Each structure stands twice: as structure tokens, then as C-alpha cells.
Amino acid sequence: MTAKEIARADALEEAAEEAAETRPAAVPVITPAARTSPETGRMSQQALEGPAVEQVQQVSLGAGIALVGLGLGFLAFRMRRSG
Secondary structure, eight states: OOHHHHHHHHHHHHHHHHHHHSOOOOOOOOOOOGGGSTTOSTTOOOOOOHHHHHHHHHHHHHHHHHHHHHHHHHHHHHHHHHO
């Protein structure tokens, strides 16, 4: 074998060893129920369901648009007064 063939064989062996070492281990997926968690209460952190998330996003968007409108109106009155 030539030096290039030996180097290539070593590189392939090292790559195979790295691939074997870096494979992720199988982890069981467990999702605890909300009523079994120790911090169940009114203020405990829980994920929101789809309809609740959509409602929060719509309220936030509407409130933001309203605040931008109020800010523009305030600036318009201020510019009208000073001019």
C-alpha cells in the first residue's frame, strides 16, 4: 500500500469512529399532564392552545395599530400648534 492509500484508510476509519460516537441516543418522550405537575395553580407556566394564541396575537396587533394611530394624531396636533 502506498502512503496515500494508508492515509485514506486511516481517515475513513476515523470518520466511521466519529459517526459512531456522535449518534444521538434514543430518549423517551414524556409529556406530563398539567394537573400532575407540582406547580399547578393560577399563575403556573403552561403552553397555550391554538385558539388562545390566535386571540392573543389578534389583540396585540389591534392594540399596536391603535397606539400608532394615537401617536400620529398626537404628533399632528403638536405640529399644528407650533406652526
